[in-house]
Amino acid sequence: xxxxxIPAEVAPLVDVxxxxxxxxxxxxxxxxxxxSYVHAVEDVSFSIGRGETLGLVGESGSxxxxxxxxxxxxxxxxxxxxxxxxNDITDVTGAALRALRRNMQLVFQDPYAxxxxxxxxxxxxxxxxxxxxxxxxxxxxxxxxxxLLSRCGLPSDALTRYPHAFSGGQRQRIGIARALALQPxxxxxxxxxxxxxxxxRAQVVNLLQDLQRDMGISYLFIAHDLSVVRHISHRIGILYxxxxxxxxxTNNVYESPIHPYTEALLSSVPIPDPAVQRKRGRIVLQGExxxxxxxxxxxxxxxxxxxxxxxxxxxxxxxEEKAPGHFAACFVRSANTQ
Amino acid sequence: MISHxxxxxxxxxxxxxxxRRGTVHAVRDVSFSVRKGETLGIVGESGSxxxxxxxxxxxxxxxxxxxxxxxxxxxxxxLIAGREAAETIExxxxxxxxxxxxxxxxxxxxxxxxGMQVSEVLVRHMSMSKKAxxxxxxxxxxxxxxxxxxxxxxxxxxxxxxxxxxxxLIAAALACEPELLIADxxxxxxxxxxxxxxxDLIAELQQRLGVAVVLITHDLGVVAGxxxxxxxMYGGKIVEEADASEIYPLPFHPYxxxxxxxxxxxxxxxxxxxxxxxxxxxxxxxxxxxxxSPRCAAVTEMCRSAxxxxxxxxxxxxxxxxxxx
Numbered sequence: 001x002x003x004x005x006i007p008a009e010v011a012p013l014v015d016v017x018x019x020x021x022x023x024x025x026x027x028x029x030x031x032x033x034x035x036s037y038v039h040a041v042e043d044v045s046f047s048i049g050r051g052e053t054l055g056l057v058g059e060s061g062s063x064x065x066x067x068x069x070x071x072x073x074x075x076x077x078x079x080x081x082x083x084x085x086x087n088d089i090t091d092v093t094g095a096a097l098r099a100l101r102r103n104m105q106l107v108f109q110d111p112y113a114x115x116x117x118x119x120x121x122x123x124x125x126x127x128x129x130x131x132x133x134x135x136x137x138x139x140x141x142x143x144x145x146x147x148l149l150s151r152c153g154l155p156s157d158a159l160t161r162y163p164h165a166f167s168g169g170q171r172q173r174i175g176i177a178r179a180l181a182l183q184p185x186x187x188x189x190x191x192x193x194x195x196x197x198x199x200x201r202a203q204v205v206n207l208l209q210d211l212q213r214d215m216g217i218s219y220l221f222i223a224h225d226l227s228v229v230r231h232i233s234h235r236i237g238i239l240y241x242x243x244x245x246x247x248x249x250t251n252n253v254y255e256s257p258i259h260p261y262t263e264a265l266l267s268s269v270p271i272p273d274p275a276v277q278r279k280r281g282r283i284v285l286q287g288e289x290x291x292x293x294x295x296x297x298x299x300x301x302x303x304x305x306x307x308x309x310x311x312x313x314x315x316x317x318x319x320e321e322k323a324p325g326h327f328a329a330c331f332v333r334s335a336n337t338q
Numbered sequence: 339m340i341s342h343x344x345x346x347x348x349x350x351x352x353x354x355x356x357x358r359r360g361t362v363h364a365v366r367d368v369s370f371s372v373r374k375g376e377t378l379g380i381v382g383e384s385g386s387x388x389x390x391x392x393x394x395x396x397x398x399x400x401x402x403x404x405x406x407x408x409x410x411x412x413x414x415x416x417l418i419a420g421r422e423a424a425e426t427i428e429x430x431x432x433x434x435x436x437x438x439x440x441x442x443x444x445x446x447x448x449x450x451x452x453g454m455q456v457s458e459v460l461v462r463h464m465s466m467s468k469k470a471x472x473x474x475x476x477x478x479x480x481x482x483x484x485x486x487x488x489x490x491x492x493x494x495x496x497x498x499x500x501x502x503x504x505x506x507l508i509a510a511a512l513a514c515e516p517e518l519l520i521a522d523x524x525x526x527x528x529x530x531x532x533x534x535x536x537x538d539l540i541a542e543l544q545q546r547l548g549v550a551v552v553l554i555t556h557d558l559g560v561v562a563g564x565x566x567x568x569x570x571m572y573g574g575k576i577v578e579e580a581d582a583s584e585i586y587p588l589p590f591h592p593y594x595x596x597x598x599x600x601x602x603x604x605x606x607x608x609x610x611x612x613x614x615x616x617x618x619x620x621x622x623x624x625x626x627x628x629x630x631s632p633r634c635a636a637v638t639e640m641c642r643s644a645x646x647x648x649x650x651x652x653x654x655x656x657x658x659x660x661x662x663x
Contacts (some may be wrong), residue, residue, distance in 0.1 A: 058530035148348065167617035168384075197383035202613030204601045209610070225530045227602045231611050243379035270559030272601045277562040284538055285531045288499050303519045318653065 010049035013186055013218045014071060019044045019080035021066050032101060040066045042242045043080070045319070048186070051212060053219040054263045055233030055250070057226055057265070059154070061289055063242040067190040071220065072104055073097060075082040077264045078261060085185065105179035109135045109191040111171035115163040121174055122159040126151070128181045153207060167325060169200035176207065182216075205232055227269050238262050241289050241300035243274055244319055248326040258328035261301050299331070307332045345413055345550060346372040346395070346435075347519055352407035353390050353399060360622040364390040364403065366591075367575040369648070372518060377551045378545060379561035379582070381597070382571035387620050388554045391524050391571075394418075395552075396429040397400075433463040436511035440523035442503035452506050453491030459513045466614055478509040482539060501532035505539070512543065522554045537564055558601050562586060570594045573610040573619045573629030576648055579654040590651060590662040593630045627661070636661055 022037040031108050041063040048054045058064040069075040071082055081090050089100055105128075108114035115124055124139035125148055135141035142159070145154065152173040163171055172192060179187055189208065193201040209232055211217060223229045229236060229250075236253045238246040238261065246259040259262050260283075267283045287304045290296065298313040299305070303311065309332055317329040353365040365387040372378050382388040390564065393399050394409055397417060410417045412435065417427045446455060456478060457471035466474065467626045472491065479487035482505040495503055504524060511519055521540065525533035541564050544551050553565055562569055562582065567577040578591040589595040596614040616633040625631065627642040634641065640660045648658040 015508060067561075156454065169617060197618060198558075199383060199600050199614035200617065201613075202602075202611035205611050207611065226502075227604060228611075230604070231602060231608065251607075254607075264531055266604060268530045269604050270537075270557070270563050271603055271605055272558040272562050273600060273603075274562045275584050275587070276605065277559070282534065286535045288501060289529075289530065 006265075011049075012083075013050045013052075013082075014048040014220070015083040016047065016067075017045050017083075018070060019067065019070055019082065020338060021063070021070050021080045022076060022078045030294050036293050039212050039295055040241055040292065041070065042240070043082075043240075045228050045243045046244065046247055048220060049184070050218055051216045052235070053212065053221050053233045053234040055157075055221045055223060055229035056224050056239060057229055057236060058239035059224060059289065061241070062239040064224075064239050065190050067239070068106070068190055068220055068222055071105060072188055073100070098132075102182045103184050104186045104188070105184040107172075107175050107179050107187060107189040109194045110195050111168050111175055112195070114175055115171055117163050120160055121145075121149070121154075121221055123163065124163075124174060125178045125181055127315065128132045128178060131181060134182070144181070145177075146154050148180055149174075150152070151180070151211070153179040155201075158214075166198070169203055172204050174302050175247060176204075176211070182209065183215070186218045186220070188222070190222045191224065194224065201228065208232060225269050226253070226265055238265065240296065241292060243300050243316075243329065245301065245330070246328045247319060248323075248328075252326045254307065256323075258322050258326065259301075260305050260333065261331050262328075264304075291320050299329070339399075343374045345374050346370045346394070346552075347411040348391070348395065348408070349411065350408035351391065351394060351405065351410060353403055353405040354406045357402055362621045363624060364574055364621055365394065367408070368571075368574070368576055369408075370569055370576060370579065372550050372552060374517065375544075375548045375550050376567065377553060377565045379552045379565035379568045380552060380571060381556065381558055381561055381568060383556055383597075383618055385573075385621060386571040387574040387621075388571050389522050392437070392520050392552070392554055396431055396435065401508050403476075414618070416498055433514045434516055435516070435518045435520065436516035438504070438507050438511050438519065438521045438524045441527050442500050442507055443527065444518055445507055446503055450497050451492050452498070456491075456506065456510045456513060457508060460511055462516045466623060474513070475509075479506070480515055481507075481512070481543075482509045484509070490643065499532075500528050503590060504532075504536055508539065508543070512547065512549070515547065516549060518550045518552065519555070520552045523556070524553070525560065526533075526557075533560075540564065558586075558598060575629065575658065576656075577630065577659070578631075578655075578657045579648070580657075584655065588663070590655065590657040590660050591630075592634050593634050594663075595663070628658075 019041055020043055021041040024035050024037055024038055029154045040300050069076050079091060081088055090102060122145055125145045129135040129141045154173050193204050219230055227321050233250045235249050237244050246262045264283045264285045271277045285304045290300055290303055299317050302308050302312040311331050317331050319327045319329045322328050322334050349369050351365055351368045355362040355364055368391055380388045394405050399405055399653040405418055409419055412430055415426050416423050435584040453475055454486050460466045460471035460474055460508045473492060479490055484490055484505050525536050549644045555561060565582050568582050568585050569576050572593050589598055600614060602611055614633055620631050627644055629639045631641040646658045646660050648656045651657050
């Protein structure tokens with residue numbers, strides 16, 4: 001696969017090749033030794049450039065969070081390779097893995113569950129600094145933490161307060177400050193704004209954008225719909241039931257989607273304007289996502305696809321470059337048949 | 339389909355929660371009405387009082403909460419005050435006023451089959467025999483688009499997906515042919531493609547059965563496709579109410595405007611998202627002025643010192659603001 005669409009001088013920071021992740025499930029029979037697996041992520045390839053944001057979009061069970069965790073090496077990889085900064089990190093362990101983790105951090109979805117209620121903000125944000133030996137004590141870390149907090153738009157008296165004293169948006173800022181403490185090159189943001197109210201969502205998205213501009217961080221921005229990712233992503237990957245079905249520069253996804261699932265996903269996001277919303281030609285999918293335990297052969301979307309053909313039920317389509325830099329996995333659609 | 343006959347009339351409703359950390363004034367003097375066959379969207383962020391309002395209508399306010407003021411009239415009879423109120427709500431709830439809640443995962447009882455839960459209402463309110471209720475339940479599941487309904491009746495909730503469970507809940511809610519359906523964030527817990535299915539189902543059933551719907555949501559997009567009228571809540575109050583076709587192009591209240599601007603639109607490309615500065619209010623506090631004034635860009639002295647009332651402004655529009663657009 002070529003890396004068309006990315007400027008040549010920007011070699012990818014993160015490169016994922018043919019990644020698969022499987023989770024064993026308990027066998028149902030008492031004496032049965034046969035194990036089944038949830039095929040959470042199958043043969044997924046993409047790359048993320050320096051200072052670039054890749055939006056990874058999919059519904060629940062599509063494997064988007066698992067993909068993020070596999071890159072961070074916090075879930076076992078069944079097959080495929082993950083490279084970071086030019087080095088293969090698929091089999092890295094021990095001290096080398098710990099050193100690697102300085103450079104890749106995670107921002108969680110739920111700002112209520114991801115901060116320890118018994119630690120104050122100074123302790124929360126200084127913890128990674130102490131774990132990685134950058135500061136020897138909380139006191140020593142204090143000026144660094146104060147700087148991080150002001151960068152993330154938190155008041156200066158936040159240091160000594162506890163998470164309960166903050167609103168959802170502010171807590172997410174604390175989570176971002178913690179992720180930034182080690183000056184990582186790469187952050188996986190796993191639905192960082194899904195739990196927030198609409199009016200503060202934009203504050204957090206804008207903060208992430210500002211930090212990227214100032215510090216050159218790369219993001220894998222995980223989302224469950226296509227509304228927020230448009231504003232932050234340079235490129236977007238669409239996952240369906242563990243398969244990457246479309247992968248393209250952001251504008252292509254919105255202006256000229258190729259995969260029928262992408263079209264359905266776009267059409268299912270309501271537009272807050274009755275005049276527009278009521279006139280839209282909408283595609284409402286029937287049925288639901290297939291069972292990921294030993295899924296059937298063929299395209300995973302075949303059971304819900306309005307354009308399904310016989311071939312789709314037998315063979316699995318591969319991700320192909322249908323237009324420059326625009327990849328899709330579909331037998332029926334090519335870039336110019338819409 | 340919409341007539342001028344008012345079926346639900348909420349008057350100056352006030353709900354307080356008496357917690358150890360102080361009294362939370364969740365709903366503050368809220369008034370609105372629902373006409374026969376109409377769809378009203380109540381939009382607000384977390385803590386705006388939208389769900390507490392719905393619970394109060396159904397007499398489901400949970401301790402330490404209590405309705406401390408105002409009245410709710412269902413076709414003229416009070417659901418709150420007077421000796422007959424308790425009896426009225428028992429008779430009406432689940433029959434004339436039905437509800438669908440946010441979380442389909444927890445709204446169904448896991449130890450009863452789907453069939454038992456759908457037919458329960460029929461046995462209770464329509465005095466049907468178990469057998470008749472069962473065959474009516476098959477019809478209802480079929481109506482909400484569940485395939486193979488006879489088989490589904492004997493399944494347990496864990497065997498169904500989230501979208502299916504929400505369909506079952508809608509079927510149970512519509513079992514007694516209610517006149518009003520209150521749907522509290524019916525699609526928030528669902529995936530976007532399933533959300534589209536459920537919203538279409540609600541709109542279709544509303545057309546077909548002529549049931550009035552109160553749709554409670556945090557998402558202005560969800561309301562845009564379904565509702566005739568929209569009420570926007572902030573800090574326990576309705577700050578603006580208008581026809582859907584009027585409020586989106588021209589919001590009068592700065593909060594409505596801010597909410598619309600911060601909702602990302604698929605059909606608009608912008609480099610930066612807009613947001614409303616600050617955080618939602620602490621509902622234990624009662625400000626001397628408008629509860630939105632700490633976040634409002636157009637704030638004046640007046641806004642900080644006096645509470646604006648929800649006033650008529652133009653045909654069928656109400657707004658609570660000292661300096662509306």
